[in-house]
Amino acid sequence: MDNKQPLADFYNPNVLINLGPAHPAMHGTLRVMCRINGEVIEDASCEIGYLHRAIEKLAEEKTYHQWMVYTDRLNYCSALINNIAYAMTVENVMGIKITDRCMWVRMIMMELSRIIDHLVCLAANILDAGAMTCFWLLFRWREEVYTMIESACGMRLTTTYARIGGMSYDIPEDFIPRLKKFCQEFPKALDEVDALLTGNRIWIDRTRGVGVLSRADAIAYGVTGPVARASGLDIDLRRDRPYYAYDKVKFDVAVGSNGDTYDRYLVRMEEMRQSTLILKQCIEKLPAGPIWVEDSRVKIPEKMDVYTKMEVLIHHFKIFMEGIDVPAGETFTCVEGGNGELGFYLVSRGGPKAWRMHVKSPSLMQFQAYEKMIKGDKIADAVATLGSVNIIAGELDR
Amino acid sequence: MGNAYSENAPFLHRQAVFASRLNYKYFQGGLSEGRKLEFDKLNEPVIWVRDSKDLITLIKMFQQDDACMIDYLSSLTAYDNKDKVDGPKRFVVVYNLFSTTTHVRVRLKLAVDDGEAAPTITHIWPAANWLEREVWDMFGIKFDGHPNLRRIMMDERFTGHPLRKEYPIKQREPFADNIPFHLGAQPLPKSEK
Numbered sequence: 088m089d090n091k092q093p094l095a096d097f098y099n100p101n102v103l104i105n106l107g108p109a110h111p112a113m114h115g116t117l118r119v120m121c122r123i124n125g126e127v128i129e130d131a132s133c134e135i136g137y138l139h140r141a142i143e144k145l146a147e148e149k150t151y152h153q154w155m156v157y158t159d160r161l162n163y164c165s166a167l168i169n170n171i172a173y174a175m176t177v178e179n180v181m182g183i184k185i186t187d188r189c190m191w192v193r194m195i196m197m198e199l200s201r202i203i204d205h206l207v208c209l210a211a212n213i214l215d216a217g218a219m220t221c222f223w224l225l226f227r228w229r230e231e232v233y234t235m236i237e238s239a240c241g242m243r244l245t246t247t248y249a250r251i252g253g254m255s256y257d258i259p260e261d262f263i264p265r266l267k268k269f270c271q272e273f274p275k276a277l278d279e280v281d282a283l284l285t286g287n288r289i290w291i292d293r294t295r296g297v298g299v300l301s302r303a304d305a306i307a308y309g310v311t312g313p314v315a316r317a318s319g320l321d322i323d324l325r326r327d328r329p330y331y332a333y334d335k336v337k338f339d340v341a342v343g344s345n346g347d348t349y350d351r352y353l354v355r356m357e358e359m360r361q362s363t364l365i366l367k368q369c370i371e372k373l374p375a376g377p378i379w380v381e382d383s384r385v386k387i388p389e390k391m392d393v394y395t396k397m398e399v400l401i402h403h404f405k406i407f408m409e410g411i412d413v414p415a416g417e418t419f420t421c422v423e424g425g426n427g428e429l430g431f432y433l434v435s436r437g438g439p440k441a442w443r444m445h446v447k448s449p450s451l452m453q454f455q456a457y458e459k460m461i462k463g464d465k466i467a468d469a470v471a472t473l474g475s476v477n478i479i480a481g482e483l484d485r
Numbered sequence: 486m487g488n489a490y491s492e493n494a495p496f497l498h499r500q501a502v503f504a505s506r507l508n509y510k511y512f513q514g515g516l517s518e519g520r521k522l523e524f525d526k527l528n529e530p531v532i533w534v535r536d537s538k539d540l541i542t543l544i545k546m547f548q549q550d551d552a553c554m555i556d557y558l559s560s561l562t563a564y565d566n567k568d569k570v571d572g573p574k575r576f577v578v579v580y581n582l583f584s585t586t587t588h589v590r591v592r593l594k595l596a597v598d599d600g601e602a603a604p605t606i607t608h609i610w611p612a613a614n615w616l617e618r619e620v621w622d623m624f625g626i627k628f629d630g631h632p633n634l635r636r637i638m639m640d641e642r643f644t645g646h647p648l649r650k651e652y653p654i655k656q657r658e659p660f661a662d663n664i665p666f667h668l669g670a671q672p673l674p675k676s677e678k
Contacts (some may be wrong), residue, residue: 112573123677135637135638136637136638136640137598139639141647141654143623143648143654144647144648145654147650147652167640175489178488178489179488179489179526179527180526182487182488182526184488194635234539272662288604298660299651306557306585307610307611307612308610308611308612309557309558309559309610309612322585327496327588328490328494328588329490329491330489330490330491331489331491333491334494335491336491364668390627409523415524416525416526417525417531418525418526418527418528418529419525419527419559419560419581419592420489420527420591421559424532428559430559430560432560432562432579434564435564435569436570438529441563443559443564443565444580445562447559447560447562447581451615451616455611455612455614455615470535481505484638
């Protein structure tokens with residue numbers, strides 16, 4: 088076990104090559120060590136932890152509200168899904184059922200978030216493969232979604248939009264007209280990308296049969312989300328374990344069959360179309376009414392009342408200085424995130440801080456399967472595969 | 486009381502059927518000895534297993550049972566039981582299992598003491614590999630039979646286990662250099678033939 092043996096031996100058929108952790112094609116701080124023979128990867132090993140920020144430890148030190156900002160930094164491509172999933176977890180432990188309007192607003196936000204997550208993944212994947220045009224076509228719409236999110240909560244990337252028991256703000260007046268326009272125009276952009284790529288010989292040659300993950304391996308490695316669906320595993324928590332009002336909207340679950348990069352591209356494209364359909368139904372069904380649940384344990388008082396009424400001011404300070412009192416209990420709440428099953432396992436022993444908060448991140452499972460996916464492929468294929476599984480380092484290392 | 490799940494969703498029914506199955510199949514007579522059945526805030530079953538052997542037996546049984554058909558490891562983690570609320574042992578290893586066909590969830594809990602090892606389940610689900618490494622890294626719980634039990638988030642030279650309650654949040658251990666070049670469980674490339 089002599090680790091210090093120099094690897095400069097040029098005639099060695101087993102050369103080690105290091106991909107990452109700081110390389111533009113590695114999408115964050117991911118490191119893969121490959122043993123190559125010629126240009127074929129014979130063995131690969133991933134190393135993680137470069138972006139470990141002790142988020143789970145911080146959950147035990149911060150109050151429930153204070154930790155909300157850390158959920159943004161898990162999967163920063165779809166921060167809203169993280170916010171909402173976390174709020175949902177705490178609400179489940181407290182036994183709070185949020186208002187109807189809040190529910191539908193959260194669904195809108197989660198679907199928008201899923202769209203930008205897929206946009207980032209696809210655009211970056213396509214860019215890695217050398218197609219610049221599609222990148223601009225897709226990122227224009229990501230910009231549009233970010234502008235909408237900014238109008239709703241004042242922030243673009245790290246949103247911190249959800250609150251336990253409600254949302255920080257109701258959506259602004261011009262949000263729904265804007266969303267309608269988006270729902271009409273965005274599928275056209277998808278059609279354009281579709282026309283450019285789906286039948287494109289170069290793209291097909293570059294992606295078909297690359298980074299194959301079989302259905303059995305997807306189950307064994309615990310992979311979920313678009314990657315598992317591309318492998319033919321028909322699972323989507325929005326349909327299978329419906330939360331909020333997902334059983335009241337109609338959508339199809341896109342399932343692939345080959346489990347390669349091309350199928351993952353197709354699944355993501357179809358999912359964005361389905362998300363647009365869900366958004367359209369949400370616009371129709373969005374009810375009026377309060378966004379905050381009437382529960383004095385969690386409801387953040389109106390600013391006007393805080394400034395004019397003594398009791399409300401005290402209550403406001405109690406919520407933010409001491410935190411909310413969550414009863415003892417535990418739950419493992421999962422939602423369908425952009426990358427797959429995003430879960431929060433919360434153990435509460437009472438009081439304003441969590442006893443244990445575990446984040447089940449889909450990226451961790453995918454990166455583990457990635458070692459297996461790239462074996463037998465070329466080095467350039469490893470980059471194409473990495474783009475298609477959309478591993479977010481913030482969620483991977485937590 | 487309420488939760489985020491849609492009312493009357495079909496999986497809720499299957500979850501209830503499975504819960505009643507648990508009572509008469511897994512907690513009957515002598516079987517229940519050492520096991521404990523609880524329900525969490527979402528009414529999902531939480532089973533405290535008797536010991537390491539019982540854990541593997543239960544997982545194998547759940548895989549066969551047509552009321553749940555557990556085939557998927559959703560997450561594997563642990564928590565510190567320093568305040569002894571959940572029994573006398575120091576740590577609790579938590580297995581969140583899921584089924585891709587019936588969509589039923591079940592949680593298994595195994596209490597282990599400091600220095601005591603939990604059994605590996607990497608032979609059942611390869612997904613457990615990194616998850617068990619993470620638990621070892623964060624809590625210092627060893628897994629018997631794990632193929633490659635190294636630290637995963639922290640540097641290999643790191644001391645202590647950060648998610649233990651006594652570990653101070655601001656205690657840091659910087660390293661000026663990187664760990665040597667290696668390939669996971671096999672530190673060196675295969676020798677030249």
